[in-house]
Amino acid sequence: MxxxxxxxxxxxxxxxxxxxxxxxxxxxxxxxxxxxxxxxxxxxxxxxxxxxxxxxxxxxxxxxxxxxxxxxxxxxxxxxxADTKKEASASSDSSNKKSDDKKQDTEKTTSSDKSSDDVLSPAVRRLVNEHNLDVSSISATGKGGRLTKEDVEKHIKSGKSSSKPATKDEPELSAGPREEKRVPMTRLRKRIAERLVDAQQTAAILTTFNDVNMKPVMDIRAKYKEQFQKTHDVKLGFMSFFVKATVEALKRYPAVNASIDGDDIVYHGFFDVGIAVSGPRGLVVPVIRDADQLSMAEIEKTIMEFGQKAQNNQLTVDDLTGGTFTVSNGGTFGSLMSTPIINPPQSGILGMHRTEMRPVVENGEIVARPMMYLAFSYDHRIIDGRESVGFLKTIKDYIEDPARILLEL
The missing domain is CATH 2.40.50.100 (RNA polymerase II/Efflux pump adaptor protein, barrel-sandwich hybrid domain)
Structure with missing residues (x-):
């Protein structure tokens, strides 16, 4: 049945x-x-x-x-x-009894069958066409010699050349500059586009900038990273410092942690910080719940788990729901400076960027320091300029003097 x-x-x-x-x-x-x-x-x-x-x-x-x-x-x-497996086993035993010549004929037939469009699944056919692959050169592990999506992906990752030879009926595609390919947007990408456009159309977005000396944090990380990993079984990164500094800044400036609901301003008494993560399906923002109550090790573990889930498409709706503020680290991709777009209904987003050695003046002397530009985009309908500058300056102060985070100063 x-x-x-x-x-x-x-x-x-x-x-x-x-x-x-x-x-x-x-x-x-x-x-x-x-x-x-x-x-x-x-x-x-x-x-x-x-x-x-x-x-x-x-x-x-x-x-x-x-x-x-x-x-x-x-x-x-x-x-x-079970019946299917028995039939497959019986078929295999029968094939083993055939002569070598018959085996060769069977292999040719199997190769021909697996390249047939009628046999290929839609997902396999799409990958083959997108990469212009010759399926006869790809090892098939599916039932009955069928080519699976995993077979094709493994073949592509191996970097082997298996371009399908051009025929009279199928001319070879030009590799010139005018080649183009059209693919449909995923539902996630469509949703991202809708939310970004909506944010720009409904919010009065402004961005303020500052730079931060990363040397104090880098010195702490270099000194304790091995002991930290042995103790907590997770690497000590920069994100936990910024999440902690962000929470302390949010406490000082409650409007940044608030949101607009109609004609009301909703002030949140909790600190759920979203971390922008890039996955195969696009940008997603999983949320660290009650970040103010977590240790730095717990924050690092949560971020690591989010990254693994994003790569494996295993993030749940609960992981992505809510959030009162967002931190985005474009520096992992080499970005020097950007103007991040807020994630509605939130009122602000912090953009981190790459760290590079730049000349700065300290005590009247020019010295080289590892500097990072910070960008804070905010909704001017709820956050004034004084609050936005003070918020970003608070984060800068905490990063340049990390001891204040531990002392809650």
Whole structure:
């Protein structure tokens, strides 16, 4: 008896979703809890797993289709996996008894079959076409010699050349400067675009700048990083210093930690700091809850976990919901200076940048110091210029004298 595979209940405020990738095709054997399909929302990627051992019978919704909560997307037959494996084993035994000449014919046929567009899944076909690959040169590990998405991705990462030779019917694409490629935007990218445009249209965004001497923090990090890692099993980075300094600055300037709701200003009595993280699907902002109550080691561990989740598309809606202020570190990509855009309904965002040696004047002498530009973008509807400059100057003071963070001065 067939079982319906449905879209899971979507997160609050998410109306619909898209079928991102089918990891199984009709006829494929599946084990219990094995991922069948990825469903993409404008916030997270949801995985739909096999309810038990069995076979995927039919795919109703194809990749790219828009779906809603609890909509049927496929049919699944339980208890058929064992039979499928037996048939595959019997077929393998039969093949082993054939002559070497027959093996060669079979290998040719398999190679031909795996390159057929009818056999390739949509995800595999898309990767092959995007990279102009010759599938006959890619090792297939799927059932019956079928090429899987993982096979193609592994082949691409290996850097092997397998461009599909040009034929009379299929001319070789020019590698000239006028080559172009059109790909659809992901739901997350669309959502990011909508929020950024909305922020610029509704908020009065201004940006103020300052620079900070990173030498004191760098000296502390160099002195204690090994002991810190041994004690807490996490590396000591710069982000925990900036998160701590940001929280202390937010305490001094409550308007920066507030938000506008209609005609009201909502002052938040907690400090949930969002950390901008770049993942395969785009920029996401997971939130460190109650950052004021966490130690530096706990902050570093939370940031590390967010980074790993972002790379594996495992961030949950809870990870991304809320936040009263955001810190973005463009310096990891080499940015010298930028004007970050606030993340509504928040009223401010801190932009960090790369650290480089620059000449500064200390005690009447020119010396070289590792300096970083800081940018603070804020909503001028709720934050005045005096508050914005004071807020950024407070962060600068804490970073240049980190002992004040520990002493809460």
């Amino acid at each position: 067939s079982t319906e595979i449905k879209v899971p209940v979507l997160p609050e405020s998410v109306a619909d979703a898209s079928i991102a990738t089918w990891h199984k095709q009709p006829g494929d054997a599946c084990e219990r809890d094995e991922n069948l399909v990825d469903i993409e929302t404008d916030k997270v990627v949801l995985e739909v797993v096999a309810p038990e051992d069995g076979v995927l019978e039919e795919i109703i919704k194809q990749e790219g289709d828009t779906v809603t909560a609890e909509e049927v997307i496929a049919k699944f037959k339980a208890g058929a996996a």
